[in-house]
Amino acid sequence: MTILRVENVTKRFGGLVAVDDASLSVTPGSITGLIGPNGAGKTTLFTVISGFAAPTTGRVLFEERDITRVEAHERARMGIARTFQIVQPFATLSVVENIAVGAFLRHAARADALEEARRVAAEVGLTPMLDQPAKALTVAGRKRLELARALATGPRLLLLDEVLAGLNPSEIRDMIPVIRAIRARGVTILIVEHVMQAVMSLCDDIYVLAQGKLIAQGPPARIARDPHVVEAYLGHGAAQRLQAKAGQIGEAAHAERA
Amino acid sequence: MSARDLSTGFLPIVLVVALLALVPLFVTSNTILNFLVFTLIIALAAQGWNLLAGYGGQFSFGHAAFFGTGAYAAAILQVNLGVNAYVAFLVGIGLGALVGFVIGYLSFRSGLKGSYFALVTLAFAEVLRILANSAGFTGGAAGILIPLDVSAWNFQFESRGAYYWVALALVAAVLVLNRAIERARFGAQLVAVRENEAAARALGVDALSVKLKAIALSGAITAAAGGLYAQYFLYLDALIAYGPWISIEALLAPIVGGLGTVFGPLVGALALHGLSEASKLFVGEIPGIDLVIFGAVLILVVAFAPDGVMGVIGRVRRRLGGVSAKTSPASAAAPAPAPAPTREETPA
């Protein structure tokens, strides 16, 4: 059973093949990672999955239904929400109004949409900023707002594109439990992320994209050990560093649970 | 009632409209009433523009297309086909919505935005002007005259006060409609499309449908202004109905008054025309003086108060003691001042 299936998707921009015959599937209830060096095609693949661009060839299936030709807003209605790597706030609106736009998707009345927006704001830790204009938020605040808006649409599948990029280590530590909690209440997550500690500690399953091609798939421990991946992704000598990191995170996660 | 309701609720509308409704009881000067009726007609046309551009971020330079359609529908249906004036007025509103839908469908579906959209609307209005000027059933270059036949049944009134109340009632209805839209899902989605269309689509907003609804509604409102203009002045030609002057009036008032605010168009229209009338008292009738004033006011607003008079009022209130801010000050960039049009003398 899969919630999302990408079948042989290729996306060309003129002569450039941004995504090259990529296939992946996402298990319901999982946090699945999509990693790879800059320019690997991760955002482009998200763009195709969320309906903002059509693939040159290939198919996208959501809950076993072919949605390759379904428009972006329809996909949101079906239960696919995305965040943007480059945050796209409604700049002059307040935080709560930003989130309410998402909440209006499933709540016709303003009062209900605002209530849902406040609930979601609390979930991602934006409650103190509810009435601030979005443009007054810090980078960390804007990333949270991206997440909150997407979450307010009531998705079954959430696509997160580098929501941790630009955050400092303590902000990243704050966000990780938020993402876990979203999954814990049944939302499946596909996450693009450069912050390795986060990927290794969050994901059940990881796909690795390099130059448009999927080069590996597996649980974090295996991916971290896969010399192909490590060389392609981080360059020479990175394998050891990464394994050391994964070890630390494992210990930290244990400590957190205890 | 909380402070927030005071700035986002219906009470201010009731108060303002009630106050304005009293004016004809105290003002009997025909010149002043005439000025006020004309200003309310402009305000109504501007309310239509504000819905599409102020809230939806789709700047039109061609709202004359709607104004003229409403005006010609009112005149032609009465004069050529003997239709009742109110029916003609309503049909004009419907046609305004239809013209809006068609322009919207052709331009939004092909992804036109920003200045491209503005130029397309301008082109539509100009084409309609040229067609109206050459067609037979519009009266061509000679224009079209609605026969004077004063009776309430004909939508013609003895007193200017009656016209004033009709115009005010229409403006008031749109104020209420606007406020209701602000509080509805449609309003939230419209503003979201203005602020960031891609983000809106990602949140399930059907941007095309939202923009089409907005332009149809916008066209209907501005067409109502055109219909009312025809009933009041009883004469039209292509330059009055479809001329650039009304496209410019319709966009200037909200920009000066406050883009994407309920009161912006009304406040802007009153401020602009109030100033230009006042100037006549001081410098006399100099042809084109109103355009000079409009231009100067526009430059001042864009430079010093880009959120218009309503924005200034909001800031002053906040400074004076913190009545909470209104919901969504529009910050869409104002279009560059349009070149001064050659404007027909307003018949009066």
Ligand SMILES: Nc1ncnc2c1ncn2[C@@H]1O[C@H](COP(=O)(O)OP(=O)(O)O)[C@@H](O)[C@H]1O
């Ligand atoms: N709209 C576009 N037009 C042309 N090239 C693009 C476009 N979007 C992305 N690309 C190119 O496709 C490649 C993959 O980009 P992207 O998907 O953003 O990578 P990633 O998110 O993995 O860093 C890059 O070489 C990028 O320059």
Ligand SMILES: [Mg+2]
């Ligand atoms: Mg990217």
